[in-house]
Amino acid sequence: MTISYNWLCEYLPVKPTPEELSTILTRIGLEVESLDKFEAVKGSLAGLVIGEVLTAEKHPNADKLKLTTVNTGNGEPLHIVCGAPNVAAGQKVVVAPIGTTIYPLGGEPLTMKKAKIRGEESQGMICAEDEIGLGNSHAGIMVLDASLQPGTPAADVFKPAQDWTYEIGLTPNRMDAMSHIGVAKDVCAFLNNLEHTHKYQVQLPEIKALPAAAAQLPISVTLENTDACPRYSGISITGVTVAPSPEWLKNHLLTIGVRSINNIVDITNFVLHETGQPLHAFDASAVKGNAVVVKNLPQDTVFVTLDEKERKLDATDLMICNGAGEGMSIAGVFGGLHSGVSDSTKDIFLESALFAPGGIRTTSFRHGLRTDAATRFEKGVDISNTVFALQRAAALICELAGGKAASDIVDVYPAPKVKTQVETTYAYIHKLSGSRYAPEKIKNILRSLGFDMIAETAESLRVAVPFSKPDISLPADLVEEVMRIDGLDNIEIPSHVTISPSLSAHPDEEGIREKVANYLAGNGFNEIFTNSITNSKYYTPEVLERAVKMMNSLTVELDIMRPSMLETGLESISYNLNRKNEDLFFFEFGKTYQVLEKGYAENNHLVLYLTGKRTAETWMQKTSPVDFYDLKGFVLNVLKQLGYQQFQWVEGTDTSLQPAWEIKVKNQVVATLGGVTTQKLKQFDIKQPVWYATFNWDKILGLLQKSDNFYREIPRFPAVRRDLALVLDKQMRFAAVEAAARAVKSQLLQDINLFDVFESEKLGANKKSYAVSFTFLDTQKTLTDKEIDGVMDKLVKTFETQLQAEIRR
CATH class of the missing domain: 3.50.40.10 (Phenylalanyl-trna Synthetase, Chain B, domain 3)
Incomplete structure (x- = not known):
């Protein structure tokens, strides 16, 4: 909100300086965000004076110029070369002497210097109104009232308005301060409190009796x-x-x-x-x-x-x-x-x-x-x-x-409003504010703000709230009024703070979120925040049936609460691509919304977006586009950051993704990932592949163990790796191999990794070979070959019987 210093002072019984008033406003909770000088005419005509043209003769070297001598009331007349067609002897004009800066309308400031124009010396300038910001005319110089005295400052003649403006960061509850008189009331209350008096009152404008019209027009x-x-x-x-x-x-x-x-x-x-x-x-x-x-x-x-x-x-x-x-x-x-x-x-x-x-x-x-x-x-x-x-x-x-x-x-006014009454105690004011205000100070502040004392005792008081403060209805509101008028900077800062330790909930949602965000940011992702209100045109009729529609949408483009995170993220990607920012790694924590049979659902998500090149191109290495496996790696690493080690992969049903995969933990879908379909990308005019993953954040938090400590001591005993080469049907996915290995349920098996895929006619028709590593570890002792061989034998037998695999020797 903008407040004028001169305007505000019209209602104050005293006139503090602009800086003093700025300090007062901030102390009483009307924080001054900026204090700027206002000039109706740029420069306020500083340095310009009234002059009298004594002579005006033709310039010897230019047909359209004249040589003038001008009396500016300061000793010798000035010699000024003037190009205005209307300049003549005897005129009173505005003169810009040497050293004066003028501010032309629509032009840059210009400082007068001694100059030679076509061989003749010029000691200033006779001004047109547009050259000094007084108007738009450039037809000729300004010709003024003949009674003006040479040497009179132009600012004294034209009196351009000058002021100071305050930009106040007004909180939403302070409607009482959304006017100059409202602010003046607060300033007077502050001055009354400062001097322990009640003499400062707002000077309201005098309202004159209205002249009556001869013919009445009753409405x-x-x-x-x-x-x-x-x-x-x-x-x-x-x-x-x-x-x-x-x-x-x-x-x-x-x-x-x-x-x-x-x-x-x-x-x-x-x-x-x-x-x-x-x-x-x-x-x-x-x-x-x-x-x-x-x-x-x-x-x-x-x-x-x-x-x-x-x-x-x-x-x-x-x-x-x-x-x-x-x-x-x-x-x-x-x-x-x-x-x-x-x-x-x-x-x-x-x-x-x-x-x-x-x-x-x-x-x-x-x-x-x-x-x-x-x-x-x-x-x-x-x-x-x-x-x-x-x-x-x-x-x-x-x-x-x-x-x-x-x-x-x-x-x-059919039902006159009754003033709200609020009761509080001095003990409550002390408890909430931390300051011991004297009862008389409290009452003086409230009276200065227009509150009426209804009842009071040694321990409490009840007041009637002025109609100008409709937001005040609680004892805490009265405490706020007292604190700010006494000055928020008067509140004592305690020398020590007493607190009781508290235990965070398990899992610690903020800690987990920060851990994941730090991992993603450290791997080149940028966090984005998109609007949870979006455009219904992005979605199919089936999706819109369960969408939460806005009753009072600001625009036709923002008419529903988003049913998925994908579309708002694609808007951000499209925005960046249109500005040649083509290599994007984004993540976002956000919510989606849908209508249930009874009520509404609000679901939390973490989403990842990848598009463009994997790394920046340098002279040392070539780069390549990101692909599904980049996305998969980040998704798995996020889950591992949260302590998950075993996953189930199933084909997904999300029609916006191709391919679409789902990751399950304990038979619950915790993540969906894949490539955004060409049809969906066309909606946002995106012409390069985008890879997308969404985590069901609510399920992830629900599955976490009570302790959210994901840090473990480095094992004292070494891990052992064994490799197997499995010849399988060409259609067999590695997920089936991993599931079969996990079914063995060995406590020693820590990790399974596919490190090579080989296809050749030598393997047989429709066959391929997976090279798989198995990592074994016992945290209590060193493993023996016998123990490892026992598990490997079980794995081999499982692969041969369940997957019809052939072990390459």
Whole structure:
């Protein structure tokens, strides 16, 4: 949120320096993220002076130049070569002497130096308005009022606005500080606490009596939905002239980054940022039947908003309608095209209301309209402030646009709100804050913030919360108010901390996740984070039947919660490939979602993506594309990192992968891997192979042993390796060999590895040879040949009987 220093000081009884005010704001929890100088005119005309042209003669060496002498009130006249066609003796002009820096519109800054132009000396420059940032004209130099005195600083004549702006990192609960008066209240409370007084009060603007119009224009207000609109205030103003705003109003808005439109709209924006109360001005000619009705319109009613877009309304969208039942604006969110103020508007109806936060937020997101008004309404505004803000805006409209009040203020408030009461104890404040605040200090802070004391004892107090703080409802909220107004930097930091040791859950999910992430990052992977909301067009109708659909999607491209991790990762890969980043190793921890018969399921996953080259190409070695076996190696190593040693391989059913494989541990699928199909890659315009693996993270954690200690002592006794060459049917997969070996169930067999595949007609028709190594280890003693031979004999017999294998001797 942006706050103007000069604007804020209009409501303060004292005027601290910009730096002092920055410190105060940060101390009271309104953290100043930046403090920047604002200049309506770049450079603020520094160094420029008023001059009087004494002579203007033709340049001897150039037809379009003139030699001038200019009195700048500082001794000898300046000799200046000028190319403006309108320069003449006797004029009062703006002069940039030597050493002055000017800031042309759309150009680079230029510092004046002594120069020779076509052989004649020039000691400065006579300026056009675009050359010093005062306007767009370059038709000639600026000719000023003849009464101005030479030597007068140009800044004193034009008075370009200067200010300081604060960018405040406002937390979502601080709607009370979303205005200049709201911030001023906090500053006054801080000053009162600092000096143990109650003398500092916000200086609210004086509201003058409104001039009455000769002809009345009464407009009635009816609230059909008081839950969505508990209070609605309005007034009719006639005889307005829509025109540009005065400079002071333009500068106030420009300082905080708001573009000036016209005097009526600018006034509503000014009062919004002054008081925090959104307003809306209707062209009274659009208020048919001289009646305003706040109600809901039927589902899919078409409404054209100010941006000239047709929007289909939801039946829950609250609308401001006229007496004919036609929508004039989406309440608290956005105005309508046919009811807004235009250059021809003469009569207006000014609205100041409160709308329920939940409804505003839903409507705002549904239609993608994130306006200043909606932002404030959805956080909650001060219900007691509608009439004051209306009076303030009406007075300014009458003053600046020539309007006159054509009706009394209409204030429909059927169920006046009662202030929330909160009770707390001084002991609780100490416990939560860690500081021992004196009771008088606490009460002084709360009174300065607008709280009313309802009841108090030596140990406790009960207060009524001001309507400007709708977020406060708990004792902890009061503690926060006391702490920040006393200054968050006043909270004592204890010299020692007492803690009780806690035992982490088994398995330690964060530790396991970090262990795997470190392994992947150490092997060249980059972690990505993709959006869990994705596009339904990526999925088949069968998948979409169980997809979780968004009720209030921000865009048509983001309309479901992702049913799988693959597609959002392919979006990231496509993005990188389109930018010539072609060798990608990605991993991601994320969630998928689906609809169950009762409720919803949220599943955790770890996914890997590989595409491009295996390693960078160098003069020492050639490179090659990654393949399935690279992916398989990483998948197995991740599982081994988690302590899994024995796996079952089965063909997978995922239609997005070809080939598709599943890895089982204890008959549960813990990982699926394979190559992404060409059809799926085409959806993302990816033209190179992508290898993908997804781990069912929930199952992996569920299968882990209670102790998540995966570290083991190095064996004291040596391992022994034996090799076998098996001649098998050509269709036989190594997974079958491994499964048969595991079926022997020997405690000594630690590892099985395929290290060579050989095919030749010499082996026989449709035959191949697997060279397999077997590693044996006994952690208690050194193995003997007899023990190893016994296991090998069992393995050979198993291979011969179950796989019809022939052992190559």
